[in-house]
Amino acid sequence: MRVLVAPDAFAGTLSAPEAARAIAEGWSRQSPGDELTAVPMADGGPGxxxxxxxxxxxxxxxxxxxxxxxxxxxxxxxxxxxxxxxxxxxxxxxxxxxxxxxxxxxxxxxxxxxxxxxxxxxxxxxxxxxxxxxxxxxxxxxxxxxxxxxxxxxxxxxxxxxxxxxxxxxxxxxxxxxxxxxxxxxxxxxxxxxxxxxxxxxxxxxxxxxxxxxxxxxxxxxxxxxxxxxxxxxxxxxxxxxxxxxxxxxxxxxxxxxxxxxDLVADAVGLAETCAAHDLVVSGEGTFDHTSRSGKVVHGVAARAAGAARPCIVLAGQVTVGTREMRAMGVESAYGAADLAGVEASLADPYGSLARLAERVARTWSPPARTME
Missing domain, CATH: 3.90.1510.10 (Glycerate kinase, domain 2)
Known part of the structure; x- marks a missing residue:
């Protein structure tokens, strides 16, 4: 399975490259056979x-x-x-x-x-x-x-x-x-x-x-x-x-x-073409909320994943949007590190918390291949 990891910075805790590494590291622990490509993103803000x-x-x-x-x-x-x-x-x-x-x-x-x-x-x-x-x-x-x-x-x-x-x-x-x-x-x-x-x-x-x-x-x-x-x-x-x-x-x-x-960053890194070359797109940010709509990284990544007919999921520090609003942004599912470890624990170890979240999410989106009996 080919997985594109294209997160924003997690404001105040992780840069976009750090977030991408954490997601890739955790995902690989669960699904070492997957091919992971890290493309850190930005929307004009930090990074x-x-x-x-x-x-x-x-x-x-x-x-x-x-x-x-x-x-x-x-x-x-x-x-x-x-x-x-x-x-x-x-x-x-x-x-x-x-x-x-x-x-x-x-x-x-x-x-x-x-x-x-x-x-x-x-x-x-x-x-x-x-x-x-x-x-x-x-x-x-x-x-x-x-x-x-x-x-x-x-x-x-x-x-x-x-x-x-x-x-x-x-x-x-x-x-x-x-x-x-x-x-x-x-x-x-x-x-x-x-x-x-x-x-x-x-x-x-x-x-x-x-x-x-x-x-x-x-x-x-x-x-x-x-x-x-x-x-x-x-x-x-x-x-x-x-x-x-x-x-x-x-x-x-x-x-x-x-x-x-x-859009400017997506064009520079060739995001649309890269999405088309992968089976799943993973984005992320510190807080996935109503401000994640038009203009933000998650929305831009999801739009390009949709254009390539690829599912997009979000890994965040916290998730505060409902399923309907999430789907309206083009996101299939979203997962919060705070839901897994609690807010204080996820902030105390943002890299480790995000890696553990990615490891857990990989169980759903990249299950182990079944062997023929």
Whole structure:
């Protein structure tokens, strides 16, 4: 039996390559005769650059930028044939903070990384959006590229209080002749009930009573950057404008196009063709829930497995979706390590827990061959 293992990173515990190794190791303990192929995946979030570098090659350049609260952090830029790939989480991701700081965390480092890529000769820059600890509407990015305003742009949403005007001309001039692509992992708009703050703000540390306040600050930021009429503000409603706490919105202001990050990575690694060459596709992520829909790795992998008429199953830390929603995503079955060992035990040993889960799942999906009597 040929098994393709194509997981995302398990946020905060395992990188995508580590998750793939754990699944393959556990599966092989149960079914040593199976042929396993590991293709680690990403959707624009953590691991985006590593996965693309493994698939495409190219040169890696490390630049130092300001992190979400100002401390210097390293960001790896992948350069190949005039294109640069950047992972925004390296500049403003959750692991860079000792504790959540959604009011002050800034995307300034992402803008500085883009500037470094352009200075290195890139005429096309692809920015992976996902895993951010920020919710500043991309104000920091714009400021790092030269935009000016009547308030500080590098102080998170708290700095946007009383904003009335933003001049984007210097940033647009800085990027003249450069194609920007936002590799998004969600298609949320910037504002409102399904926007960045309401949907992802709690994950970044915003309390329920703070969500509306921050959304109003971003609403005023839209007025200051776009104008006040519905037609002028339409860009804030674009799918992906709410990606990475509004980084998508800032990039759209600078003329970027959007593309699902998982599609970009899938094309780079030849995922559709690889699915067709296997009998079973196994994907995975830390938590398989309602946010795993369009734009996420599991959804993208399942779609390509379906296109090749191959079953797709998911191994996750936790599974919180029902069978009907799972099947709507193209997933045959999903299994959680927490159900096998408990939440605390699975978090204490994520690699071992995932390997044990894979070993157990292999009993169902790759039973031992029967011998003829």
């Amino acid at each position: 985006f650059v590593d996965v693309l570098h493994a698939a495409l090659g190219g040169d890696l350049q490390v630049v130092t930028v300001r992190g979400p609260v100002g401390a210097p952090v390293p960001v790896t830029v992948l350069l190949r044939d005039g294109t640069a790939w950047i992972e925004s989480a390296q500049a403003c991701g959750h692991p860079l903070l000792d504790r959540p700081d959604p009011w002050h965390a800034s995307t300034v480092g992402v803008g500085e990384a883009i500037a470094a890529a352009v200075d290195a000769g890139a005429r096309r820059v692809v920015i992976g959006l996902g895993g951010s600890a920020t919710n500043d509407g991309g104000a920091g990015l714009l400021g790092a590229l030269g935009a000016t305003a009547d308030v500080p742009l590098d102080a998170g949403p708290n700095g946007l209080r009383d904003v009335t005007s933003v001049d984007l001309a210097p940033a647009r001039e800085r990027l003249e002749g450069v194609e920007l692509v936002a590799a998004i992992d969600v298609d949320a708009p910037l504002l409102g009930m399904f926007g960045a703050t309401k949907t992802f703000g709690p994950q970044k540390g915003l309390q329920e009573d703070e969500i509306l306040v921050v959304d109003r600050l971003l609403d005023a930021f839209v007025d200051a950057t776009c104008g006040t009429t519905p037609a002028e503000r339409r860009i804030a409603d674009s799918p992906g404008a709410g990606a990475a706490g509004g980084l998508g919105f800032a990039l759209l202001l600078l003329g970027a196009t959007t593309q699902p990050g998982v």
